[in-house]
Amino acid sequence: MTGFTEVARDVYVLRYPVLDVNATLVVGDGAALLVDTLSTDAQARELRDAVRAVTPYPLTVVNTHHHFDHCFGNAVVVDADRPIWAHEEAARILCEEAAALQRELYPKWAPIDPELAAGLAAVRVRPPDHTVHLEATLDIGGRPVVLRHLGRGHSVADLVVHVADVDVLIAGDLVEEGAPPNFDDGYPLEWPATVFALLELASPATVVVPGHGAVVDSGFVRAQHADLTTLEWLIRDGHTDAATVDEVATLAPFGPDAARVAVRRGYAELAGRAT
Ligand SMILES: [Zn+2]
Structure with a gap:
């Protein structure tokens, strides 16, 4: 897997080949933020290693929304005591409906990508434990990072992540x-x-x-x-x-x-x- 590429000062993007999905890393002074966590345990292990090649700091996670390719890596990519943020509806769906989603995903993906399908079925989904209604501001090692729900669009629960000090917007899908x-x-x-x-x-x-x-x-x-x-x-x-x-x-x-x-x-x- 290719690693993270810096797109602004201490903001890095990893473009993962399966589904061409992006994960973004924001590094502050003694703390870091990872936006989105890929699809499977194996992918999340690769992502975790790529993060650790950039920073040793403790991670906060944000899921831009509840689709599997943005959040099914949650349980593997960070330790259980680290916070995971998402829109309140994304958190609810992942709490209440993850098993049903996984049952739907397997037959959908098995003919297209059997490895991905098997990985999706095996994930133990960790739902977000910190929720956003409209807006929340995180302090990531001295860098303010704003999470905003600007309305429905790609899903019921899209969050936009604004790293204002370097003029970066992480838009999710x-x-x-x-x-x-x-x-x-x-x-x-x-x-x-x-x-x-x-x-x-x-x-x-x-x-x-x-x-x-x-x-x-x-x-x-x-x-x-x-x-x-x-x-x-x-x-x-x-x-x-x-x-x-x-x-x-x-x-x-x-x-x-x-x-x-x-x-x-x-x-x-x-x-x-x-x-
Ligand atoms: Zn999506």
């Missing part, structure tokens, strides 16, 4: 590079407003760490926001005009496969059905 945004648990009618709120925190020089893919700038996020807004309005107009899911998806950004999922979920919301 609210921002995707190298693949379309994933709408499986998404809120396509709310996602644009949430990314707009993220952009309000950014300057032209901001370094943005997406959940997957290469580190980007605020110009990239602005373009993704424009595409998400286009998609939102295609869904709203399509619903008004009683267009089929496929009719809307063929017009949408991000390709028809991702867009079909988004349109279905948007239509369900507009019809008043729970998603």
